[in-house]
Amino acid sequence: xxxxxxxxxxxxxxxxxxxxxxxxxxxxxxxxxxxxxxxxxxxxxxxxxxxxxxxxxxxxxxxxxxxxxxxxxxxxxxxxxxxxxxxxxxxxxxxxxxxxxxxxxxxxxxxxxxxxxxxxxx
Amino acid sequence: xxxxxxxxxxxxxxxxxxxxxxxxxxxxxxxxxxxxxxxxxxxxxxxxxxxxxxxxxxxxxxxxxxxxxxxxxxxxxxxxxxxxxxxxxxxxxxxxxxxxxxxxxxxxxxxxxxxxxxxxxxxxxxxxxxxxxxxxxxxxxxxxxxxxxxxxxxxxxxxxxxxxxxxxxxxxxxxxxxxxxxxxxxxxxxxxxxxxxxxxxxxxxxxxxxxxxxxxxxxxxxxxxxxxxxxxxxxxxxxxxxxxxxxxxxxxxxxxxxxxxxxxxxxxxxxxxxxxxxxxxxxxxxxxxxxxxxxxxxxxxxxxxxxxxxxxxxxxxxxxx
Numbered sequence: 001x002x003x004x005x006x007x008x009x010x011x012x013x014x015x016x017x018x019x020x021x022x023x024x025x026x027x028x029x030x031x032x033x034x035x036x037x038x039x040x041x042x043x044x045x046x047x048x049x050x051x052x053x054x055x056x057x058x059x060x061x062x063x064x065x066x067x068x069x070x071x072x073x074x075x076x077x078x079x080x081x082x083x084x085x086x087x088x089x090x091x092x093x094x095x096x097x098x099x100x101x102x103x104x105x106x107x108x109x110x111x112x113x114x115x116x117x118x119x120x121x122x
Numbered sequence: 123x124x125x126x127x128x129x130x131x132x133x134x135x136x137x138x139x140x141x142x143x144x145x146x147x148x149x150x151x152x153x154x155x156x157x158x159x160x161x162x163x164x165x166x167x168x169x170x171x172x173x174x175x176x177x178x179x180x181x182x183x184x185x186x187x188x189x190x191x192x193x194x195x196x197x198x199x200x201x202x203x204x205x206x207x208x209x210x211x212x213x214x215x216x217x218x219x220x221x222x223x224x225x226x227x228x229x230x231x232x233x234x235x236x237x238x239x240x241x242x243x244x245x246x247x248x249x250x251x252x253x254x255x256x257x258x259x260x261x262x263x264x265x266x267x268x269x270x271x272x273x274x275x276x277x278x279x280x281x282x283x284x285x286x287x288x289x290x291x292x293x294x295x296x297x298x299x300x301x302x303x304x305x306x307x308x309x310x311x312x313x314x315x316x317x318x319x320x321x322x323x324x325x326x327x328x329x330x331x332x333x334x335x336x337x338x339x340x341x342x343x344x345x346x347x348x349x350x351x352x353x354x355x356x357x358x359x360x361x362x363x364x365x366x367x368x369x370x371x372x373x374x375x376x377x378x379x380x381x382x383x384x385x386x387x388x389x390x391x392x393x394x395x396x397x398x399x400x401x402x403x404x405x406x407x408x409x410x411x412x413x414x415x416x417x418x419x420x421x422x423x424x425x426x427x428x429x430x431x432x433x434x435x436x437x438x439x440x441x442x443x
Contacts, residue, residue, distance in 0.1 A: 114340030
């Protein structure tokens with residue numbers, strides 16, 4: 001009897017633990033590798049300018065660009081290895097990227113190349 | 123030169139003499155077609171179909187139709203493009219040039235609608251892309267649709283002894299830069315011009331201005347100087363651009379540069395606003411800041427006659443009918 005109870009208990013505990021871990025992974029997959037406490041860092045695209053033009057974040061931070069202009073813009077990394085390659089963002093469209101490794105990542109708007117920005121990950 | 127409202131009746135005043143006519147012509151950008159006949163400037167009042175049909179070449183430039191745009195600056199870009207094309211049909215040009223930003227977001231349905239409305243005019247339309255036409259696919263959809271092939275980007279053709287060159291300066295734009303022609307295109311341009319007689323009038327049409335209009339807003343082309351160096355020996359060079367949604371002009375030796383109005387929405391004058399985005403104007407004045415360009419060429423030794431026509435001048439002329 002004791003063994004049965006012990007085994008059942010063990011199974012319940014394992015099941016519960018798996019459930020917790022499973023949901024935690026699902027939660028992590030939904031959010032990417034963003035730390036649970038981290039809200040995305042917002043970069044506004046307004047008046048043909050990235051605001052702020054330069055930001056510093058830690059690895060794993062999500063950055064979200066929001067276009068407030070009446071014309072489309074893109075967030076396009078200048079390096080082919082850059083994680084930033086958005087589609088055209090129309091008014092109120094947004095684009096989010098989770099920054100991985102440390103480094104300096106320059107980007108610009110492929111439609112209006114005079115618009116430039118930098119993300120520093122450290 | 124900025125367009126001014128056509129003043130009905132002034133040209134038909136019985137007291138109008140040559141001095142008054144020339145004064146009127148110097149003031150008005152709309153409604154007058156200046157041509158040179160035997161070296162003497164002659165102004166012809168432009169009214170709907172009474173427009174004098176030249177025996178030489180006539181073509182129209184339209185620009186920046188931005189089909190797909192529907193914000194406050196113009197909730198109906200389709201309607202204003204249609205108004206422009208109705209006027210184009212009335213002018214009966216030999217062909218039309220579209221200097222780019224045909225669409226707003228490079229979407230297939232936007233190209234479809236633009237093509238349909240521009241197709242109100244049944245003649246040939248020669249297109250060059252704007253930066254809004256090449257988003258996401260390096261312009262493949264645009265070139266396939268409007269040039270017949272992704273391989274046909276820049277090109278030239280001849281009409282009535284004038285050599286036309288369509289250039290593309292919105293591809294492979296570099297961070298922090300302006301428009302860009304690129305080495306391959308510049309080499310092609312040099313070859314295209316090399317053996318032509320310097321007396322051949324040239325008309326160059328491309329989207330972004332080939333002179334630096336306003337660097338803070340990226341209004342210029344990085345390698346335009348090299349392109350222009352190939353044209354310096356020619357006696358008559360006319361450069362037609364779009365992109366800035368307003369008419370500005372510059373003369374540099376034998377080269378005359380003109381930017382054009384949009385058929386969709388105006389943009390602020392250089393530095394007059396925080397950014398070059400769509401400029402909202404009162405609804406009743408929108409058609410006064412949108413328009414097309416009518417260009418005539420009478421033959422060798424006469425310059426091209428350029429006349430900018432706002433959409434409301436077109437409407438007024440029709441209303442007077």
